[in-house]
Amino acid sequence: MLHGWGMNTAxxxxxxPDAWGGLSQHRIELPGHGHSPFPxxxxxxxxxxxxxxxxxxxxxxxxxxxxxxxxxxxxxxRAPKRVTGLILLTATPxxxxxxxxxxxxxxxxxxxxxxxxxxxxxxxxxxxxALQVRGSTSARETLRTLRDELASRPEPDPSALALGxxxxxxxxxxGRLPDIRCPALWLFGSHDTxxxxxxxxxxxxxxxxxxxxxxxxxxxxxxxxxxxxxxxAISAFLAGLDA
Numbered sequence: 001m002l003h004g005w006g007m008n009t010a011x012x013x014x015x016x017p018d019a020w021g022g023l024s025q026h027r028i029e030l031p032g033h034g035h036s037p038f039p040x041x042x043x044x045x046x047x048x049x050x051x052x053x054x055x056x057x058x059x060x061x062x063x064x065x066x067x068x069x070x071x072x073x074x075x076x077x078r079a080p081k082r083v084t085g086l087i088l089l090t091a092t093p094x095x096x097x098x099x100x101x102x103x104x105x106x107x108x109x110x111x112x113x114x115x116x117x118x119x120x121x122x123x124x125x126x127x128x129x130a131l132q133v134r135g136s137t138s139a140r141e142t143l144r145t146l147r148d149e150l151a152s153r154p155e156p157d158p159s160a161l162a163l164g165x166x167x168x169x170x171x172x173x174x175g176r177l178p179d180i181r182c183p184a185l186w187l188f189g190s191h192d193t194x195x196x197x198x199x200x201x202x203x204x205x206x207x208x209x210x211x212x213x214x215x216x217x218x219x220x221x222x223x224x225x226x227x228x229x230x231x232x233a234i235s236a237f238l239a240g241l242d243a
Contacts, residue, residue: 001027002052002068005164006125006156008034010149011065015223019231021238028055030068032160034153045167049074053082061085061241063234066195066220067164070095073173076180085241086184087234090220092195093173093206101174103198110169114162121158125150135191136219138226145224177206184210185237187230189218211237 003011009027031051032038042051049071056062056075061084064072069091076083097104116124129146133139184207188197200212213233215222222230 001025002030002062002064002071003033004066004068005168006033006128006161007065007146007150008153008156010034010152011146011221011224013149014145014227016227016231019223019227019234021235023061023238026057026060028052029153030071030160030164032157032163034156038157038160043163045071045074045171046078048167049078053079056082058082059084061087061238063087063089064091065089065223066091067168070167070171070173073176073180076182077173077176080181083182085182085237086180087237088184088186089223089230090187090189090192090195092199093177093203094171095168095195098172101202103196103202105168105194107169110165114165117158117161117165121155121161125156125161131194132220133225134193134219136189136221136225137191137217139219142219142221142225146221174202174206177203180207183237183241185233186210186212187222187233188212188214189220189222189225190214190216191219194220 001012009029029036031042031048042048053075059082062072069088072086076086094101095105096107113124133142136142186203188200190197197214203212215226215229218226
């Protein structure tokens with residue numbers, strides 16, 4: 001289980017226990033987040049994926065939220081025999097817009113976050129939290145939960161935050177998606193402003209065998225704003241892996 005940019009493993013605390021279908025949870029903190037160290041050698045998406053693989057069980061279904069989803073995809077490409085299934089929660093193979101990829105963030109948004117990190121990291125994280133819930137039908141409650149969870153662990157390393165923004169801006173795994181053979185479930189929020197739900201249409205073309213589902217009324221954190229609908233989708237997918 002991989003959290004998103006600037007977050008930590010506490011983001012999973014409010015998920016219904018039945019979401020995991022009775023399976024054991026193995027929560028991993030991204031490099032430089034929470035209690036995880038950030039050595040200088042971890043300077044790329046693939047090295048972050050390697051670090052998560054080192055911390056993960058030998059075989060597991062991987063769930064990645066947002067940036068964590070990008071890293072889960074990289075792990076599946078890096079070690080396909082170790083990843084038995086993928087759950088990509090409001091994730092995307094490319095986070096920024098391009099001429100052939102319009103359902104994404106403008107690159108200027110990430111540039112503004114970079115500038116904000118230098119001037120005021122705390123305020124920048126607060127702004128990012130607000131963006132994650134914008135449009136959700138339970139935005140106020142979800143934002144409160146995110147703030148509480150972020151405060152429950154050490155603050156992320158600013159260098160890790162900066163590199164994480166670089167990964168969100170620069171990485172593009174669209175061309176590698178057909179190489180992923182394991183079952184995959186992509187979950188989107190209908191009101192997500194960071195990863196628009198229209199990405200689902202692109203995923204269906206790039207990964208015809210993958211499942212996609214849109215959580216109605218959710219923004220970028222459906223596991224917090226709409227935990228029951230999200231749990232039902234995840235548990236049904238996990239049950240299918242054992243079938």
